[in-house]
Amino acid sequence: MTEELEAVVAVQVARLRRLATDTATVEVKAAVGKLPKELGETLSAFSNGSGGVVILGLSEADRFIPAPGFQAGPIRDALAGLCSDAMDPPVRADIEIVPFEGAEVVYLEVPPLDPLMRPSHVRSKGAYGGSFVRSGDGDRRLTAYEVTQLLSSRGQPKEDSEAVEDATLEDLDGEAVAELLRRLRHAPTRAFDVDDVTALRRAGAVTEVDGVAHPTLAGLLCMGVYPQQFFPQLFVSFVALPGSTLGESMSDGTRFLDNVNCDGTIPQMLEGVLAAARRNMRQAAVIRGGGRDDVFDYPVEVIRELVVNALLHRDYSPHSLGTQVQVELYPDRLVVKSPGGLFGNVDPSQLGVEEVSSTRNAALARLLADVVLHDGMPVSENRGSGLSFAVQRLRRAGMSPPEFDVSPGHLHVTVPQHALLDPSTVQWIESLGATALSNEQHIALALMRSTGTVSNEMLRAWGVESHTATVALRGLTERGLALKRGGRRYATYELADGSGSDGLFAGVLPASPPQRRVSSGDSKLEAVLQAVLAGKDTTKAISQHLGLEYTATTRRINALLQQGRLQATAPPRSKHRRFIVTGDS
DSSP states (O other), rough: OOOHHHHHHHHHHHHHHHSSSOSEEEEOOOOOSSSOTTTTHHHHHHHHHTOEEEEEEEEEGGGGGTTTTTTTTHHHHHHIIIIIIIIIOOOOOEEEEETTEEEEEEEEEEEOOOGGGGEEEEEOTHHHHHHEEEEEEEEEEEEOOHHHOOOOOOOOGGGGGBBOOOOGGGGBBBHHHHHHHHHHHSOOOOOOOHHHHHHHHTTTEEETTTTEEBBHHHHHHHHHHHGGTTTTTTTTEEEEEESTTTOOTTTTTOOOOEEEEOSSSSHHHHHHHHHHHHHHHHHHHHHTEEEEEEEESHHHHHHHHHHHHHHHHSOGGGGGGGHHHHHHHSSSSEEEEEEOOOOOOOOOOGGTTTTOOOOOOOHHHHHHTTBTTTTOSOOOOOOHHHHHHHHHHHTTTOOOOOOEEETTEEEEEEEOBBBBOOOHHHHHHHTTTTTSSSSSHHHHHHHHHHHEEHHHHHHHHOOOOOHHHHHHHHHHTTTSEEEEEEETTTOOEEOOSSSSTTTTTTTOOOSSSOSOOOOTTTHHHHHHHHHHHHEEEEEEEEHHHTTTOHHHHHHHHHHHHHHTTTTEOEEEEEEEEEEETTTOO
C-alpha cells in the first residue's frame, strides 16, 4: 500500500508542477509547525462536492518541493483531530504518511459526503457560515440559499402542492381539466370516480384553504389558463447566440440571433422551446430504409427531455420564484439551466448513467405523468428515465453525452456539438447516392470521415453490437464505399478512393477533411477514445462496453494518458476517477 501511495503522490505532484498551481481536486499546503487555519474550509468543500485530495508538507511557492521543517507525525495527528472534532459531520477517511523525495508528506483522500447528510461544515461556524464548495483551486462559502437547498434534501418540499390563494378554479383551463379527469377515470383505480373537485384534489391539482378550493402551483403549471399571471418569472427563456459566450456580439452589434420567452403551461412552454430550437438549428435528411428522417444539430427528443427535466425538478421555493429556466443555443453547444441543485440521495456521477428517481416536486411529477401533449404522449413518464433516454439517444446519433455542472444552487446541462452525424456529415453521406443505409453504417461512414479509419471495436464504442458492426462494415465494403485493411481479427476500414466505388464517390469531396488518420494498430486506442466520447468514462465501463479484460483496458488508458489524449479527473485510487478526451485527440 505504501509503494502504491508513493506512486500516486508522485504522479499528482508531477501534474501540479506542470500546472504550477493547485487544482480543483488537489489541495497542497506546507503546514510547517501547524495546520493552516483554512484547512477545515477545504475539507468542507471537498465533502460537499466530488471529493478531493489534501497533501501536506509541500511548498507550493517552491514548485511543490518538500517543505523544510515539516513534521509529518504531529501534523497527521492534528489533521485527524480536525477531521473528527471540528467538522460536522466528521470526515471519515484514512490519513497516511507517505515518503516523497527524501522526505515525508501527509496524504488524505476526502470522500464525498452522502447527499442526505450535506452540508459538511466547520462546526464552530455553523451550517450557514461554515459550509464551502470548491471553486477553481480555492474554496467558496455557500450562500444561504445554497445551504437551504442542501438541507431541503432531508425532507420533501411541498411548494408544488401548496395553494395559490390568489387563483380560483376559473384560472384552470376547462378543456385541460376535462382531459386530465378523463385519463384519471380511465385508470384501473376507482379513486377518481368522485366529483370533479374531489378528483382534482386527489390528483394534487387543487387544495382547500378555509373550505375554499384553489389550484395548487402544480395544477396551475399543468393546466392553468396563464400561470405567469401569478408567477411572472416561471417561464423558459430561449436564446440563440452568435458567439461562444453569453453577451458576445456580432460585428453589427447583434447579441441574439433569436430571443424568445416561452410561457403558458408546462406543455405550452415545452412546445415553444422546441419550435424555437428547430427554427435555429441546422437540418438535414437521412435515408433509413424506405423513409427520410430529419436530423438537427441536436436530436429534438433530447432537448425535450432536458427541458422537461429542468421544469419538473427545478426549485419552486419562494427563494427562486424570480428565476426562469434558461435554454442557450451556442454555435458549439446547447445549455439548459435550472435553479436548484440535485435533490435527495442523487450523486452527480449517476446523472444520465443510471435511472435515478428522487423527485423534489412530487405533486408536479404525478400530474405531468397524466397531462399529455398534442401527440397524446404524457409530458413525463415519472420513472427517472429521462436523462438516461437522452444519453442513449445522443449515442445513437453519434454524439457525446451531456456534461453536468452541479452546485447546491443550480443544475446546468451542456450538450457539446461533437457529433458524428451532424447535418453536414448527413448531407455528405446523402451525396454519396447510397440508399437504404442502416444507422450503424451511417455511424461507420461518419467515423471514417472524421478519423480516417473505423473498426469493429470502434463501432462497439458507440453501442453497436459486434455482429451488427461486422455486417455493417461488410456491407459498406461490398457496396464499394469502404476498403478493408488488415486481417480478420484486426481489420480496419477506410473510405474508398473512388476507383472501385462504381462512381458513387465521383466528384464528391468531404466538407471537411479527416481530423486525424488512425493506423490499424492505433485503432485499439481509438476505440477507447470513442467509448469515452460515447459516455463510458470509467475503466470498468470501458472494459465492459468494449468486451475487454480489465488489465488490457488499463494498459490502453495508461497509453492514452501518457500521450495526453485522455485526462483523468481524480487520483488512480479514487472511486470517482473519470476520463475526459482532451482537445489533442
